[in-house]
Amino acid sequence: MSKRPLILISNDDGVQAQGLRVLTRLMCQLGEVVVVAPDSARSGSACAITPIEPVRLRLIRQEEGLSIYACTGTPVDCVKLALEKVVPRRPDLVVSGINHGDNASVSLHYSGTVGCILEACMKGVPAIAFSLRTRELQCDFSPYEATILRVARHVLLEGLPQDVCLNVNFPQVAALAGERLCRMARGNWQQEWRESEREGEYQLTGYFTNLEPEADDTDYWAIDHGFAAITPLQLDMTFFPSGRENGVEIKGLGNGD
Amino acid sequence: MSKRPLILISNDDGVQAQGLRVLTRLMCQLGEVVVVAPDSARSGSACAITPIEPVRLRLIRQEEGLSIYACTGTPVDCVKLALEKVVPRRPDLVVSGINHGDNASVSLHYSGTVGCILEACMKGVPAIAFSLRTRELQCDFSPYEATILRVARHVLLEGLPQDVCLNVNFPQVAALAGERLCRMARGNWQQEWRESEREGEYQLTGYFTNLEPEADDTDYWAIDHGFAAITPLQLDMTFFPSGRENGVEIKGLGNGD
Numbered sequence: 001m002s003k004r005p006l007i008l009i010s011n012d013d014g015v016q017a018q019g020l021r022v023l024t025r026l027m028c029q030l031g032e033v034v035v036v037a038p039d040s041a042r043s044g045s046a047c048a049i050t051p052i053e054p055v056r057l058r059l060i061r062q063e064e065g066l067s068i069y070a071c072t073g074t075p076v077d078c079v080k081l082a083l084e085k086v087v088p089r090r091p092d093l094v095v096s097g098i099n100h101g102d103n104a105s106v107s108l109h110y111s112g113t114v115g116c117i118l119e120a121c122m123k124g125v126p127a128i129a130f131s132l133r134t135r136e137l138q139c140d141f142s143p144y145e146a147t148i149l150r151v152a153r154h155v156l157l158e159g160l161p162q163d164v165c166l167n168v169n170f171p172q173v174a175a176l177a178g179e180r181l182c183r184m185a186r187g188n189w190q191q192e193w194r195e196s197e198r199e200g201e202y203q204l205t206g207y208f209t210n211l212e213p214e215a216d217d218t219d220y221w222a223i224d225h226g227f228a229a230i231t232p233l234q235l236d237m238t239f240f241p242s243g244r245e246n247g248v249e250i251k252g253l254g255n256g257d
Numbered sequence: 258m259s260k261r262p263l264i265l266i267s268n269d270d271g272v273q274a275q276g277l278r279v280l281t282r283l284m285c286q287l288g289e290v291v292v293v294a295p296d297s298a299r300s301g302s303a304c305a306i307t308p309i310e311p312v313r314l315r316l317i318r319q320e321e322g323l324s325i326y327a328c329t330g331t332p333v334d335c336v337k338l339a340l341e342k343v344v345p346r347r348p349d350l351v352v353s354g355i356n357h358g359d360n361a362s363v364s365l366h367y368s369g370t371v372g373c374i375l376e377a378c379m380k381g382v383p384a385i386a387f388s389l390r391t392r393e394l395q396c397d398f399s400p401y402e403a404t405i406l407r408v409a410r411h412v413l414l415e416g417l418p419q420d421v422c423l424n425v426n427f428p429q430v431a432a433l434a435g436e437r438l439c440r441m442a443r444g445n446w447q448q449e450w451r452e453s454e455r456e457g458e459y460q461l462t463g464y465f466t467n468l469e470p471e472a473d474d475t476d477y478w479a480i481d482h483g484f485a486a487i488t489p490l491q492l493d494m495t496f497f498p499s500g501r502e503n504g505v506e507i508k509g510l511g512n513g514d
Binding site for chain 1: 298300301302303304305306307308309311312313314315331333334337338341342363365366367372375379380381408411415417418420421423436437438439440441443445446448449450452453455457458459460461474487488489490491492493494495496497498500501504505506507508509510511
């Protein structure tokens with residue numbers, strides 16, 4: 001019998017989050033599982049790391065084929081620490097989520113769930129983030145289980161292109177309309193601050209606007225129309241004005257030597 | 258006389274950092290300046306935001322053409338709050354830095370300095386991050402002043418492509434060899450955790466490895482060879498396997514409806 005795959009799981013909602021428990025149960029069907037997740041909610045952590053303070057790691061559960069650790073660091077710290085100090089061998093897959101709240105369009109830049117997979121990707125491990133458009137802390141994840149298993153199995157078998165990871169977002173529906181490969185929608189957050197009663201104090205809030213609602217190839221469109229949105233992300237953020245093969249050029253900048 | 262440009266400045270080393278003071282002095286030559294920066298060092302903040310706790314804003318200096326605020330939030334919070342609640346009109350330019358430490362290659366994913374410009378970019382404001390490869394808290398920024406002014410003037414006059422911002426990294430040299438437009442080098446951080454004396458406690462550390470040291474079109478190569486590295490970054494992280502015009506396709510994923 002061949003060795004079962006090793007799967008590392010993290011998230012940004014914390015080790016107690018329902019989405020993490022569901023993802024853990026599903027991944028245990030596919031392989032041996034190690035969970036290293038923040039000890040409390042760390043939403044909006046992006047790729048933040050903890051450069052000054054030490055971080056602490058605590059084993060909270062161990063059984064056949066499953067170990068669960070809580071970590072005081074950020075989601076990216078969790079993945080870094082897991083890969084270097086926790087896993088018995090290089091994982092075959094890193095998954096994060098299932099996040100309570102979508103991470104589509106520019107929201108992915110703020111997302112610790114996506115931070116986890118960018119970190120895994122930097123270390124050369126195939127990685128998938130799963131997020132659900134919901135504001136509920138307890139919700140029914142069963143409509144997404146088949147897709148999660150299918151995408152994870154696919155990546156375990158086929159891998160992903162170098163320096164590419166997958167950002168998967170679900171709409172809150174009783175049954176998915178299907179799955180779509182997407183690009184990030186252009187969008188932004190607006191009216192983001194509510195003034196507190198105390199002068200000079202502000203609370204982050206706001207609403208998201210999709211700047212290209214008619215485009216049917218975006219992650220936002222897919223979610224809005226009941227589809228699972230699968231968006232491949234690349235680590236390289238360089239802007240190539242006329243395609244990668246033509247290099248970087250912006251008139252008036254970079255006069256060389 | 259035409260109105261002077263309005264320039265917003267932030268950073269991740271905090272409002273007291275030397276690099277911020279230098280950048281503020283330089284930008285005051287180009288326009289009216291508003292500084293909104295974290296009240297303490299926030300290195301490694303990436304695009305992190307503060308979704309739960311309120312953030313506080315405090316005016317610490319005001320004079321003709323210059324206002325300086327300290328904020329308890331992350332670098333991205335600073336830019337968000339400044340744009341919505343502080344500036345008297347939409348800024349013509351957002352700059353961040355000068356960071357003590359480079360933000361080239363994948364390090365930009367962890368960088369609050371870069372987080373600032375991604376946030377400005379999401380809001381449609383041209384933005385430039387400046388970082389210096391150094392480990393010193395006090396250093397001589399004079400070799401970079403001419404380039405900083407030239408790049409900032411260029412962007413004020415010409416703007417930048419939609420959803421694109423500039424990540425500028427300097428080597429620590431007495432005189433720059435020149436400026437180069439670059440792409441992000443492939444690279445990663447290794448041996449990132451030092452075990453503390455207390456069991457289960459770890460301190461982030463590590464060293465960076467450039468995975469393509471021979472490639473002379475990368476930001477790392479430029480810095481290694483004494484050049485200012487100017488790397489245009491785009492908000493869209495979608496991986497297009499055969500170019501944007503051909504859309505997203507990965508065999509076996511996204512079976513449609």
